[in-house]
Amino acid sequence: MIPSLPGLVLTALWAGLSSADQRALGGRQIHQPVVAAVIAGVILGSPERALLVGLWFQLVWIAPTPVGGRILPDTGATAVSAAVIAASVPGGLGLMAALVVGLLVAAVSIPWERALRKGNERREERALASQDPRLLRRAILSGITGPFLRGALCAGAAGAIALALRDWPAAPFRGPGETIIRTPILLLAAALIAAMTLLPRVRQESGRSVFAWVVCGLLLGLGGRLLWHQVGP
């Protein structure tokens, strides 16, 4: 579906808000890939395809922790940029391009965040040294604007890529490439990463009894699936 200009503008604004939410606005979790991608997909008219790519990024980065000064990728901008491509470019090409563009945005966001923090440091030192509340307010506002612009620009760039790709053949992949899209193996692999990341951490907090809870959940989930087959859409 060819994205409209108002749709792309709205998506860029949403991407900016998601980016800012990760650090500067207190973390309401609208930067989580599932949330960021789905809302972008709703704006562009394809929430299901947006959910697929949002889900992939959510699983591979299910519980990133910013310890030891580590800068995490901007998951909001990543997910929205991927959703823009997935919603606009049809077929397997769209999904693969969405993952590639998302990963590029994530890679670029880390040095970008480092540069923003350098700017924050300069403005904060000036504000605290002068004891001027107006300078402090300005430093806070700049700290919010930086990530917002990052998200908006990345989504805008993704929109430009989507417009360039929309005329490509819908299914250039054959053989293994087609299989990648047809099987859920991409999501299965991401789910493996998610489980490997989460299980040791919850085990550390809860002890070995957490596996009993996982098994209970598994049985409940299987029961839920059976029920879903009976009553679901």
Added chain:
Amino acid sequence: MTRAIRLFARGFLLEACFNAKGQQRGGAAWALSPAREGFGSQAFNANPSVAGYALGLAAQVEGDDFARHRSALTSTLGSLGDRILFTCVRPLAVVSSLVVAAVHPIAAAISLLIVYNAIELPLRYRSAVRGLSGLTAVLADLSKEGLPRWTKPFARATGLALGLSAGFWIPAIHGSVGASDLAGALVALGAGGLVLRGRHDQTWAGPIGALLVAVMGILCAGALRAVLR
């Protein structure tokens, strides 16, 4: 209550001008201003959701409880907040939304936001109220009988939600993949698990590992199909 609401509201911008040197110092000065103009030049860093305990103490006009206990407080709040929020509550919200995704994508997004914020917002507000109440209240919350006792139930809930998601979605594969694709995927997942063990926590291990496992799965599935033909 007005002071608590003000501290709670301003606390959302704690990390707005985060940087490597001062960390949350600028945001903390903003949250406290104009009550404590001389917040100090030292760096300040605590988990934002529970930083209210420290900021509330710092906002006291009388006494210097915050100055005396600053480093112990910030390190305790950092580790406790990370354990509760990053290790348990956030993954719980994410994993539970995976089940809800079966209903509709928007339901998944809304579910994630509701589960996380229903736990985090009251915790954030409580930290501001208790911080403003003084050191005794803060120490009561940070003691073994206080907040730390919540990490186990949240971790168990996360484990339950993880199992629920897996139990709900894995059967969905049935019918959409062939036997050789599934066998290839299982081989790749096993090999991937061995390769990634110990590395999965690094930032890029997740996506790169997932892509490698996917490619391995495709190749294994193709090889199995060729052998079985």
